[in-house]
Amino acid sequence: MNITNPLLTWIACGAVVMSAPVFAGDGLTSLRGDTPIEQSSPAPEISSWKQDDVAVERNFAEQPPLIPHHIKAYKIDLRSNKCLTCHNRAMAQKTGAPEIGPTHFRDRDGNETPGVSPRRYFCLQCHVPQKAVLPLVDNTFRQADAENQTQRQGSQ
Numbered sequence: 001m002n003i004t005n006p007l008l009t010w011i012a013c014g015a016v017v018m019s020a021p022v023f024a025g026d027g028l029t030s031l032r033g034d035t036p037i038e039q040s041s042p043a044p045e046i047s048s049w050k051q052d053d054v055a056v057e058r059n060f061a062e063q064p065p066l067i068p069h070h071i072k073a074y075k076i077d078l079r080s081n082k083c084l085t086c087h088n089r090a091m092a093q094k095t096g097a098p099e100i101g102p103t104h105f106r107d108r109d110g111n112e113t114p115g116v117s118p119r120r121y122f123c124l125q126c127h128v129p130q131k132a133v134l135p136l137v138d139n140t141f142r143q144a145d146a147e148n149q150t151q152r153q154g155s156q
C-alpha cells in the first residue's frame, strides 16, 4: 500500500481496527468484566476516601507514607502548595501534622536546598490518599520483614 497522505493512513488504520473481531465472550475477560465491547459496563460503586487520620503502616523502608486524610481542594500549583501550609517546618508544630523530613530538602546530588526541593514539590507524585476497596487483581505482595527494614534504614 503506497499512501503518502497522513490522513489517508489514519483512515486505513481505522478500517483495519474496525474490522478486527470482537473477542468478548471468547473466554477473554478484562477489568470491565464480560460486557461486550459495544455495550457500557456497569459503573463501579463509588467508595469513600480513607480519612480516619490514622497513619497507614509502611510496607518497606523507603515507602512514601500514604495519606490518611482527605485532600479535596488541596491545590498544588506553581504559586501555592496547600500541603505545605500544614506540613512544612514552620507550620508542622502548630498544625500537629508530621513535618516533611530532610530528604524533602535535598536536590538530586544530595545538596541541601533552602526550601522544599523542586523534585519533592508535587507531593501527590509520591503520596496518595487511600480508599477501602479490595484489590482489582489478586497479588502475592508481602510486607518486607521488620528486621530487614531496620537494617536498610540503618545503612542510609
Ligand code: HEC
Pocket: 052, 053, 054, 055, 056, 064, 065, 066, 067, 068, 069, 071, 074, 082, 083, 084, 085, 086, 087, 095, 096, 097, 098, 123, 124, 127
Ligand atoms: C490542614 C492541615 C493539613 C493539610 C492541608 C495536609 N495535611 Fe497531611 N496530615 C495532616 C495531619 C494532622 C496528619 C497526621 C494524621 C492525621 O491527623 O490525618 C497528616 C498526615 C499526612 C501523611 C501521613 C504521614 C505518615 O507518616 O504516615 C501524609 C503522607 C500527608 N499528610 C500528606 C499530605 C499531602 C500530600 C497533602 C496535600 C495534598 C496534605 N498532607 C495536606 C495535616 C494536613
Ligand code: HEC
Pocket: 062, 063, 064, 065, 081, 083, 084, 087, 098, 099, 100, 101, 102, 103, 104, 116, 119, 120, 121, 122, 123, 124, 125, 126, 127
Ligand atoms: C519523590 C517522592 C516524594 C515527593 C514528591 C514527596 N515526598 Fe514526602 N516522602 C517521600 C518518602 C520516600 C518519604 C519517607 C521518608 C523520607 O524519605 O523522608 C516521605 C515522607 C513524608 C512524610 C512523613 C515524614 C516523617 O518523618 O514521618 C510527610 C508528612 C511527607 N513526606 C509529606 C510530603 C509533602 C507535604 C510533600 C509535598 C510538598 C511531599 N511529601 C513530597 C517521598 C516523597
